[in-house]
Amino acid sequence: MTNAVVSYNGSPAVRDASFDVPVGDTLAILGPNGSGKSTLMRAMLGVLPLTRGQVEVHGVPLRRFRDWGRIGYVPQRLSAGGGVPATVRETVASGQVSRRRRYYWATKEDNAAVDDAMAAVGLADRARDSAHELSGGQQQRVLIARALAGLADTFIMDEPMSGVDNENQQALAGIIGRLSENGATVILVLHELGPLRPLLRRVISLSGGQIAYDGPPNGSAGDHHDHVHPHAGADPSMPAVPAIEVPRRA
Ligand SMILES: Nc1ncnc2c1ncn2[C@@H]1O[C@H](COP(=O)(O)OP(=O)(O)OP(=O)(O)O)[C@@H](O)[C@H]1O
Numbered sequence: 001m002t003n004a005v006v007s008y009n010g011s012p013a014v015r016d017a018s019f020d021v022p023v024g025d026t027l028a029i030l031g032p033n034g035s036g037k038s039t040l041m042r043a044m045l046g047v048l049p050l051t052r053g054q055v056e057v058h059g060v061p062l063r064r065f066r067d068w069g070r071i072g073y074v075p076q077r078l079s080a081g082g083g084v085p086a087t088v089r090e091t092v093a094s095g096q097v098s099r100r101r102r103y104y105w106a107t108k109e110d111n112a113a114v115d116d117a118m119a120a121v122g123l124a125d126r127a128r129d130s131a132h133e134l135s136g137g138q139q140q141r142v143l144i145a146r147a148l149a150g151l152a153d154t155f156i157m158d159e160p161m162s163g164v165d166n167e168n169q170q171a172l173a174g175i176i177g178r179l180s181e182n183g184a185t186v187i188l189v190l191h192e193l194g195p196l197r198p199l200l201r202r203v204i205s206l207s208g209g210q211i212a213y214d215g216p217p218n219g220s221a222g223d224h225h226d227h228v229h230p231h232a233g234a235d236p237s238m239p240a241v242p243a244i245e246v247p248r249r250a
Pocket of ligand 1: 008
């Protein structure tokens with residue numbers, strides 16, 4: 001992103017933001033309410049137009065980027081989905097739809113990839129449950145699995161810890177840590193670093209729509225409680241060995 005300005009009704013919410021995210025980086029975009037985090041994230045995803053500046057995704061100008069299967073966007077909750085009840089498995093499998101050729105049934109490999117993705121986030125035993133009845137943290141795990149099933153290598157997560165209980169925070173932090181260890185590019189939008197702090201090599205702090213800090217997490221703001229240790233392996237439902245395979249691309 002280079003010199004990006006994003007405005008609502010002529011008033012800028014992101015001002016002159018420039019940063020690069022190298023492949024394999026794990027970073028947080030941090031800032032208080034209204035500082036422009038969501039606006040920045042939506043501009044990166046091409047949902048909001050830029051008033052000025054440029055966005056490139058994996059080296060391709062946004063408007064020419066087509067490989068959206070690489071990008072796993074993980075919102076805080078599953079959307080209501082028009083009232084169609086979907087199981088965990090169906091939701092995870094939906095991550096493959098854009099990759100599959102139309103009118104073809106899922107192959108054995110497709111089904112195995114869905115199983116692997118559910119196992120990777122510790123939800124294999126919930127395959128037949130309704131995804132909407134899961135807790136917020138579990139829904140995010142479903143959404144991470146959906147992105148994995150679609151062979152995403154880049155994960156953009158919106159406040160993954162907000163409204164998530166302690167146990168699920170640990171599970172989520174463990175999964176995010178594994179994505180990171182396995183070469184994924186991970187961008188987290190956060191209010192505060194909290195339990196994700198040990199996973200981060202870099203923090204971009206926003207203030208009033210401007211990048212106020214871009215560097216290692218040491219000494220940056222928003223760094224309150226560090227009481228969850230994602231590598232402690234405290235969640236017995238999580239497999240002990242890293243089971244997340246992130247596709248590598250040239
Ligand atoms: N749809 C909109 N129309 C007009 N102004 C908006 C809109 N969305 C956000 N804004 C304004 O843009 C600024 C940045 O908002 P943004 O939602 O990006 O901040 P944020 O850091 O993500 O905050 P939060 O943590 O509350 O989500 C704020 O002043 C906000 O009021």
